[in-house]
Amino acid sequence: MASLQQLLDLPGMRAALVLLVLLLLAWLAGVLLRGVLLRAVHGIAVRTQWRWDDALCRRRSFLWLARTVPALLVQYGIALVPDLPGDLVQAVRNVAEALLVLFVAMAIGTALSALEDLYRETPRGRERSIRGVVQLAKIALFVVAGLVIVTALTGQKIGLLLSGLGAMSAVLMLVFKDTILGFVAGLQLSSNDMLRVGDWIEMPQLNADGDVIDIALHTVKVRNWDKTITTIPSWRLISDSYKNWRGMQETGGRRIKRVLTIDAGSVGFLDGATLDRLAQLHLLAGYLPARQREVAEWNRTLGEAGEVAANRRRLTNLGTFRAYVQAYLDSHPRIHHGLGCMVRQLASGPQGIPLELYCFTATVAWAEYEGIQADIFDHLFALLPEFGLRLYQQPGGHDMQAGLVRLGERQAESRPFQPATP
Template sequence: MSNAGLLLLLSAGLWAAWLLITRRLSTAAEKTRLFWDDALIDAIRRPVSWLIWLWPAAFSLGIVIDNTSDYSSAFLISIRHLMLIWTFTWVLLRLITNAENAICLTAKDATSINVVSKVLRLVVLVVGGLALMQNLGLSLSGVLTFGGVGGLIVGMAAKDLLANFFGAIMIYFDKPFKLGDWIRSPDREIEGVVEKIGFRMTVIRTFDKRPLYIPNSVFSSIVVENPSRMLNRRIKQTVGLRYQDAAVISHVVDDIKAMLSVHPDIDTRQTLIVSFDNYGPSSLDILIYTFTKTTGWVEYKAIQQAVMLEVVKIVHRHGADFAFPTTTIRMANTPQSQRGHEPGQSAQLTA
């Protein structure tokens, strides 16, 4: 029993020394520009701390069993092997997570980093699981054979899950959108910002802050629009002038076009149209069609407002005004309406 207590005391000393070493390593790593040293030190700190306590504890348990009972402590050899495999797997998983978080801070394509890290975690878990099973005495060939038959059965039973998995793979490689993109679907009532792309579903936050959980298989059968990748935003307005302003309409068109051509927020490399477009029921319609340099919604609305206010100034500068719906009614002469009218005339009312 004294040996067991000595091992536990040794564990405490090793643990204290390990804490001191990792703190100094962390301090030194913070002074470097590399992120791998910080990621590695943080990854090994906790798993090794647990191993420092559990490994001697397993030896101590073996000593106690051998000295106090007739049972064999040989099974603890397998447990110690499992501890090593578990610690190594845990370190790799933490290292992958730390590296992912560090790279995503500076990477332009966080979605690709996310999928690579998930694949690496899956590989580590599979290899670690196989190593654990082998140390437990299971035949890997039998496990792989059972996995092939079981995979067929599971695949038939979980076809929707597999469809979502392959849908995630399609999203990762085709990249119709990535984290942070604003997307919408004309086929479904889907619109919002992509928050998470998982192996089973994608989470979208709508503009009224509700989360949408969409199975990845849906994206293989719907049209997805990605407004985040637009190059410009369009201003398309129809301005209606009164029919009595027909004499100045060409001057109004020319001045609006000149104003847009020198506007600092209008992209003149894109299509720019200002033209007399239509004879409306109550107005002469001018089409304004142009694009802003910005794609930001708030900034775009401010530019659109400034442009439309300039249009108002141009129209009024030429003595013209905007039309509004009017109706002209011609009434046939009646005995009550004939006063003040010659025979055969009609009364006219404009509203």
């Protein structure tokens, strides 16, 4: 007992022992909270029907709150340690207070992340992201927490720090330029409903063509169709133009706008035999009789002038084919009949006569859309000879070879016969 009393009477020994006990209690409190209380909280969160507690557990918000207890024990228990200089006690309190502010800020930051997770699971959250707002709130939170920590460690008043920050406003504006631009752009995108997660956007100047997978404070991530990721600064979506295909997806129809280029040399009037053959096509059953009656009535009004073939009206293979294509699209089960549908002839040019099909499929799925479009044009390509029409295409090697062979045959036929000399 005497030796223990002598040991405690040594300078600083009593303070060291009390300080060791204080640190041990703080460590034990942290271990117990993490090992017992947090496990109990997690167990309760799993068994309840609430989702917010599960989100807080995933983001480890309760863990950061548990870390505040040892900091509180040290902050208020350091005064119980005897024989410590006042400056050292104040310094320990300042450090503990700074840690306490840091842990609380981290707990609030993870709670904001949990709130974002819960919002993302809602129907509205799948369309509109609040990540930019959450990130801005976190920036403001940690800026305030940083100021409080600096004041706690230095003992300076926060007013002096804010006055110094005012003098550095130009530097701060430069540092947070992207944050300010991103926040303003995010507000405009959200308020005007210009962009949602899941939208298909096309921005050729930045090589972006795909689905929006994330909208953050500074950037928007787009997964392109080749599975690459393009990161676009948020402010570029305000300053530059881009195409959003959401309207197409909401209407339920995807546009087909493609031309059949008809060889102008194959266009002509229909004779009686061709008319009889085309009359067997059921899609022309309502068109040909009506048009023939209209043309016959017109020609009867010409009188004697109708004896000249050039004065009479006659049906053409191109006009009849255009009517067939229109009837074919109107009766197609995979074409959206609530949207525009027409077949029009564009201005002819060096590549022939363009016949444009303008309609919408009854689906917006990419693979189905391409299949429907291909089936329609496969059918029309194969049916063109029935109307005496040909597609225009630039001559290839086979065409040139066949032309040279025909030219040689004609020259051989036109060459006079020359008997062989003995």
